[in-house]
Each structure stands twice: as C-alpha cells, then as structure tokens.
Amino acid sequence: MMALKLKATNLGSMPSPADVIFEALREAIVEGELKDGETLRQDHIASLFNVSRIPVREALARLEEQGLVTTQRHKGAVVSSLSLEEIAEMFEFRALVEGEVIRHAVSGISDRTLAEAKAFAEAFAAEPDSARWAQLNRLFHYTLYKDCGRPYHLQVVSKALDKIARYLRAQLVLTHGIARARQEHEGILRAAMARDADEAAALTRAHILGASRSLISFLQTQEKL
Amino acid sequence: MMALKLKATNLGSMPSPADVIFEALREAIVEGELKDGETLRQDHIASLFNVSRIPVREALARLEEQGLVTTQRHKGAVVSSLSLEEIAEMFEFRALVEGEVIRHAVSGISDRTLAEAKAFAEAFAAEPDSARWAQLNRLFHYTLYKDCGRPYHLQVVSKALDKIARYLRAQLVLTHGIARARQEHEGILRAAMARDADEAAALTRAHILGASRSLISFLQTQEKL
DNA sequence: CTATTGTAAATTGGATCCAATATCCAGTAG
DNA sequence: CTACTGGATATTGGATCCAATTTACAATAG
Incomplete structure (x- = not known):
C-alpha cells in the first residue's frame, strides 16, 4: 500500500439524499417551523430538494417510525400533534x-x-x-x-x-x-x-x-x- | 344517511404491503429467525411477497429507524447485532x-x-x-x-x-x-x-x-x- | 335550494427502468 | 506465485411511469 497522505473521507458513509431530507424535515418539525397538523406534500418537498419523490417517501417513512409525522393511506403525511x-x-x-x-x-x-x-x-x-x-x-x-x-x-x-x-x-x-x-x-x-x-x-x-x-x-x- | 347494518371495515386503514413486509421482517428478527448480521436482499424479499422492491425499501427504512437493521450505502441491510x-x-x-x-x-x-x-x-x-x-x-x-x-x-x-x-x-x-x-x-x-x-x-x-x-x-x- | 351523483384534478403508492456502486473473478505484469 | 488491473455480475438507490384513491366541484334530480 502506498503511503499516500490524503484526508480520505469515507464516501460510503456520506449522507444519502434521503438522509438529508429526513434530517431537514426532522429539524423543521422539532424547531416548530412546520406546525402541528401541517400536511407534507411529497411533490412539494421533492422539488424543494430537486429529487424525485422516492427519497422523500423514505424520509417520511422514517419520520413516521419516529412518531414525528402521521400518514393515512392515500391521504398523505401530516406533522403529528400531541394531546x-x-x-x-x-x-x-x-x-x-x-x-x-x-x-x-x-x-x-x-x-x-x-x-x-x-x-x-x-x-x-x-x-x-x-x-x-x-x-x-x-x-x-x-x-x-x-x-x-x-x-x-x-x-x-x-x-x-x-x-x-x-x-x-x-x-x-x-x-x-x-x-x-x-x-x-x-x-x-x-x-x-x-x-x-x-x-x-x-x-x-x-x-x-x-x-x-x-x-x-x-x-x-x-x-x- | 341510510341505517345500513354492515360490518364496515375501514379500508383506508388496512395495512399496506409495506406495512405487511415491515411487520413480517420485524417479527422474524425479534423471534431470531433472521440471525444477527444476516443480510437482507431487497430483491429476495420482494419476490417472497410478490411485490417490487419499493415497499421493501420502505419497510427496511423503518426497521433501520427502529434499530433492528443497519444499512450501509450501496451495500445493503443486515440484521443489527448488539454488543x-x-x-x-x-x-x-x-x-x-x-x-x-x-x-x-x-x-x-x-x-x-x-x-x-x-x-x-x-x-x-x-x-x-x-x-x-x-x-x-x-x-x-x-x-x-x-x-x-x-x-x-x-x-x-x-x-x-x-x-x-x-x-x-x-x-x-x-x-x-x-x-x-x-x-x-x-x-x-x-x-x-x-x-x-x-x-x-x-x-x-x-x-x-x-x-x-x-x-x-x-x-x-x-x-x- | 339541498342532496346526490358523476367527473376531473391532485395525490399517493407501486412497478419498471436506469445509473451508480460494490463484489467477484479472470487476466496480466512483475 | 503474488499483487494489481479491468471488466462482468449483482445489488442498491433514484427517476419515471402508471394505477388506485381521495378531493373538489359541477351537474342533476328531487
């Protein structure tokens, strides 16, 4: 192996688009920029990040698992609200x-x-x-x-x-x-x-x-x- | 509204394919049928359930959020193991x-x-x-x-x-x-x-x-x- | 005028297709 | 024989396309 001095960053563990979107949405919800009950349109988010809806859907699935958003079949995702x-x-x-x-x-x-x-x-x-x-x-x-x-x-x-x-x-x-x-x-x-x-x-x-x-x-x- | 006596099931809240796959994988991991470190091939799971890889990926994303599987970019998902x-x-x-x-x-x-x-x-x-x-x-x-x-x-x-x-x-x-x-x-x-x-x-x-x-x-x- | 039906637009969820990356293996140079 | 290169194969992740469902609204019947 050559003794090459390079600040090698592990490309394999760079955040994927889905990660970026997840993190952005999470922060927006936590910081209250997205209000309780606000609906999250896949299309809209996708165009904000210049991607297709696929990574957006992955992000939303993860947010739902965290309990930060709630989805209803074919109706879409809204920011969860707590009683x-x-x-x-x-x-x-x-x-x-x-x-x-x-x-x-x-x-x-x-x-x-x-x-x-x-x-x-x-x-x-x-x-x-x-x-x-x-x-x-x-x-x-x-x-x-x-x-x-x-x-x-x-x-x-x-x-x-x-x-x-x-x-x-x-x-x-x-x-x-x-x-x-x-x-x-x-x-x-x-x-x-x-x-x-x-x-x-x-x-x-x-x-x-x-x-x-x-x-x-x-x-x-x-x-x- | 007609007073129709029907055992109406809410179709809107029926489990989606992604839900079914998520639940099946979750149970398999929890029950130990899928061993620690075992890799989960999207294609394989998809064909088991007769769907495309899309709902499988959603299920895997949710499992990762739960900490039951770990994914590495472009390498795939494995059952998480605990020290x-x-x-x-x-x-x-x-x-x-x-x-x-x-x-x-x-x-x-x-x-x-x-x-x-x-x-x-x-x-x-x-x-x-x-x-x-x-x-x-x-x-x-x-x-x-x-x-x-x-x-x-x-x-x-x-x-x-x-x-x-x-x-x-x-x-x-x-x-x-x-x-x-x-x-x-x-x-x-x-x-x-x-x-x-x-x-x-x-x-x-x-x-x-x-x-x-x-x-x-x-x-x-x-x-x- | 109100309630219902039907249709069009919007939206989601899944399938298929394609590009990018990883893995494996054969070939080759040393 | 070993170490490296390069390409074939497998696999993932994203884009695009399509079907199914919801929603809004216009048309219609009562």
Whole structure:
C-alpha cells in the first residue's frame, strides 16, 4: 500500500439524499417551523430538494417510525400533534430517564465537562435571542449527561425531546420559563460540581416536572381560546 | 344517511404491503429467525411477497429507524447485532422504565387484570414448548403493565424488548432461566395482588436485572468459543 | 335550494427502468 | 506465485411511469 497522505473521507458513509431530507424535515418539525397538523406534500418537498419523490417517501417513512409525522393511506403525511396527556407523559418519561442518566454521569464527571456545562449555562442565561434558548438549554443538559456511559438512554431521551421541543419552546418564551430555568440550572450545576449524584438527579427531575406543569397549565389556558 | 347494518371495515386503514413486509421482517428478527448480521436482499424479499422492491425499501427504512437493521450505502441491510455492553444497557433501561410502569399500574389494578396475569403466569409455568416461553413471558408482564395509563412508556419498553428478545430467548432456554422466572413471576404477582406498588416495582427490577446478569455471563462464556 | 351523483384534478403508492456502486473473478505484469 | 488491473455480475438507490384513491366541484334530480 502506498503511503499516500490524503484526508480520505469515507464516501460510503456520506449522507444519502434521503438522509438529508429526513434530517431537514426532522429539524423543521422539532424547531416548530412546520406546525402541528401541517400536511407534507411529497411533490412539494421533492422539488424543494430537486429529487424525485422516492427519497422523500423514505424520509417520511422514517419520520413516521419516529412518531414525528402521521400518514393515512392515500391521504398523505401530516406533522403529528400531541394531546395534553401525551405531552405530560413525555415529560414524566424524561424526568425518569434523565434523572437516572445524570445520576450516573455525575459520579465520575470531569472538571472539563463541568466547565463546558457551566459555559452553556452562562450562555443560556445571557442569551437575549429567544430563538436560541432551546438550543442552549439542550446543550447544557446534554453536556452534563454525556459521560453517563449509556448511549441508548441518551438516544431515547433525545427522541422524546424531539417530540415535545416545539411545545417546550412556548413554555420558555411565553411563561417566564427562562428566569426559573436559569436558577434551576445553577442548582443542578452546583450539585454536579459537588459530585452529589442524588441531588443532581432530584433537581433535574424537579426541573423537568416543573417545566411540564408550567407548560401544561399554559396550554390549558390557550386551549380555551 | 341510510341505517345500513354492515360490518364496515375501514379500508383506508388496512395495512399496506409495506406495512405487511415491515411487520413480517420485524417479527422474524425479534423471534431470531433472521440471525444477527444476516443480510437482507431487497430483491429476495420482494419476490417472497410478490411485490417490487419499493415497499421493501420502505419497510427496511423503518426497521433501520427502529434499530433492528443497519444499512450501509450501496451495500445493503443486515440484521443489527448488539454488543454485550449494549445488551446490558438495554436491560438496565428496561429495569428503570418497567419498574416505574408497574408501580403506576399496580396501585389501581383491577381484579380482572390480576386474574388475566395469573393465567398467563400459570400458562408460562406449565408450558413445555420452549418456543412459546418468550411470548407467554411477555404477555404476563404486559398484562400487569397495561393499566398504567402511560402508553408512551409501554411503547418504548416494547421497542427495547424487541431489540433484545432474541438474546433473551437464549437466557430462558439455556440457563435454567424458566425455573427462576417462574418463582419471580409468583412474587411479582403476589405483590400486585396485595396492591403493593413499591414491592412490585422492586421485584420487577430485580427480575429484569437478574435475567440480565444470567444472560450476560452466559454470552461471555459463549463468546470464548 | 339541498342532496346526490358523476367527473376531473391532485395525490399517493407501486412497478419498471436506469445509473451508480460494490463484489467477484479472470487476466496480466512483475 | 503474488499483487494489481479491468471488466462482468449483482445489488442498491433514484427517476419515471402508471394505477388506485381521495378531493373538489359541477351537474342533476328531487
């Protein structure tokens, strides 16, 4: 074999058109750019990406498997919407799993990771642009979680969060959620720095369930309009 | 509208060919009929079902999203295999979520449901055919879970179980797992009948983690061959 | 005027066709 | 004999075509 110095990129694992479309649609749904119940026309999406409908259909099939869209035979795909009960359950689920995840992560957390998390918490607290809050919030928590050694747990949490992110946004923006989140992040961070796993877990659970209550009651008032 | 008495089946929600293929492949993988690493040829599957490759590809895309198959660009799909660490993590995850689920289910469980669960436990204990153990085991547990009022939790548990079912089978069949399972089922059932939610949760966790240890050590000895 | 029927347009889902990539194997140079 | 090249074959992924279903709407009957 020749000792050729090339930055060889593995072409075989480059994203396919279907991957690109899947990711774009997923993000649009998670970010709330595509509203609940909005229908997704294969033709339209295909022309946006300059491909035929085949890769679009693959992307939609995958999104349906994730529960982000719902399709009815011969009628097409719409962005899935969640009932209040479903949203509440997702938060409960997150509280359960994220509590467990941070417990395992915190016991052996590195100073480096703590510094990273601190930076995100501060960036979150200082950010004036509400569009970036959700992203920084997610980065903060995931940084604390990432050394838990449980990739499957993280993946499941991530999928759960994907399904409620667009509702959460409302909670942060419209219900003074940021002020409280800021405080609670500080508490979680402090517990993590003290390597107090149980405390970090308890605070994380409370953080998630508090956001849930706030969001649910907000949505309940909205619903009556 | 005419008052016509017809057993009207909703044709619109009949399973599409893609659905049928997805379900068949999923079951084959979960039941272990398709082995780890086995490659799935689109053409072959298509001719088995007398369709073109298009619905097969949709089914495979959905299976990949579930993590049951893995595809490499232009190389095709193979049945995903899990490392020991991944298997162990799945059990941990199940212990966490199923513990929570049974806790909520047991507090208000009906006598009717308890009787059902008891029947499955007895059928499991009495069943001579090892091929049906896994199924009866699953029915027993799910019966106890079903009134927890948390459909998403159950769905996630179900997906996790799908991914490890074929390994679990080995644990039941090859490691005297049934004898222990029988006893542990009795304990869980007793706790449920006493409406002792915490006890039922603790026993369920122990049941799952015990099976995990047994399976992992079995797989470790296997691995050395 | 309302309810129903029939038809045209839009859309989805599957089949077939084609291009791109991988795999296998024979041929060839060293 | 071994290592590499080049082409045949197999397979995947996308484009195009077609059938089936839904939807919108006009025509018609009551």
